[in-house]
Amino acid sequence: MSNSAVKFKNVEKKFAAETIIEKLSFEVEDGEFITILGSSGSGKTTTLKMINRLVEPDGGTIEVNGQSIEQIDLIELRRNIGYVVQQIGLFPHLTIEKNIATVPELLGWDKEKILVRVKELMELVKLPYEQYGKRHPKQLSGGQQQRVGVARALAANPQIMLLDEPFGAVDAITRKELQKQIKSIHKELSGKTFLFVTHDINEAFYLGDKVMIMNNGEISQYDTPKNIVTNPKTDFVKELLDTIYEEEALWRELK
Numbered sequence: 703m704s705n706s707a708v709k710f711k712n713v714e715k716k717f718a719a720e721t722i723i724e725k726l727s728f729e730v731e732d733g734e735f736i737t738i739l740g741s742s743g744s745g746k747t748t749t750l751k752m753i754n755r756l757v758e759p760d761g762g763t764i765e766v767n768g769q770s771i772e773q774i775d776l777i778e779l780r781r782n783i784g785y786v787v788q789q790i791g792l793f794p795h796l797t798i799e800k801n802i803a804t805v806p807e808l809l810g811w812d813k814e815k816i817l818v819r820v821k822e823l824m825e826l827v828k829l830p831y832e833q834y835g836k837r838h839p840k841q842l843s844g845g846q847q848q849r850v851g852v853a854r855a856l857a858a859n860p861q862i863m864l865l866d867e868p869f870g871a872v873d874a875i876t877r878k879e880l881q882k883q884i885k886s887i888h889k890e891l892s893g894k895t896f897l898f899v900t901h902d903i904n905e906a907f908y909l910g911d912k913v914m915i916m917n918n919g920e921i922s923q924y925d926t927p928k929n930i931v932t933n934p935k936t937d938f939v940k941e942l943l944d945t946i947y948e949e950e951a952l953w954r955e956l957k
């Protein structure tokens with residue numbers, strides 16, 4: 703049996719006549735935390751959305767847990783895949799408790815089980831139920847709302863989490879805090895697979911067990927942070943790493 707959580711084989715995607723992704727192949731193992739990094743328009747979001755079928759590929763195959771996604775019932779597929787985006791999308795008229803409970807309620811869980819799950823998840827994202835459960839989204843900061851988004855995506859206990867630039871709209875200090883939290887959440891929930899899209903090279907290398915660097919719909923390099931830094935394979939990767947080294951030099955100079 704395959705132990706890959708996600709497997710792309712020669713996946714293609716066109717929008718109108720334009721080929722955005724051409725023959726994309728990669729594998730993500732069960733339990734890994736993968737970050738996807740690349741320039742704007744390189745196809746990161748499209749890649750993520752093809753996994754939960756928000757976007758349909760034009761060629762190739764995508765497998766989730768060893769099964770082609772075309773053969774999995776769409777509701778079943780999405781139930782097993784949590785999805786977090788930058789815009790969060792919490793329901794403004796519902797309390798935090800109700801926002802997190804949306805999917806379990808749809809699945810018909812009983813009230814007691816839902817309450818236990820909501821409390822457990824709020825604990826996990828460090829927003830205690832007693833303090834935050836009855837608040838509405840607008841009574842929370844952006845970073846706190848983003849944590850609710852993560853809790854909501856985890857509610858039905860999916861095996862795979864897709865996170866699309868989830869911390870893009872928060873300040874640098876909150877962002878660092880959220881990065882630490884998401885890393886510890888992944889560790890705590892051992893066995894879950896995370897795919898996390900980001901523009902931020904520091905974030906990608908801090909979070910990823912492996913980093914997938916995309917450029918123009920292709921994988922420029924896909925390896926551990928250490929291997930990429932010690933052995934960058936393409937000019938694009940070298941250029942990307944240079945941006946960091948230049949920043950480093952600037953800060954050293956200022957100190």
Ligand SMILES: Nc1ncnc2c1ncn2[C@@H]1O[C@H](COP(=O)(O)OP(=O)(O)OP(=O)(O)O)[C@@H](O)[C@H]1O
Binds near residue numbers: 740
């Ligand atoms: N629904 C769509 N219709 C037409 N073109 C699209 C559509 N969605 C994406 N594209 C195009 O596909 C390319 C890849 O987009 P995608 O959003 O996957 O890139 P990205 O790497 O996530 O970019 P960013 O980092 O800016 O979010 C872009 O050129 C984009 O304009």
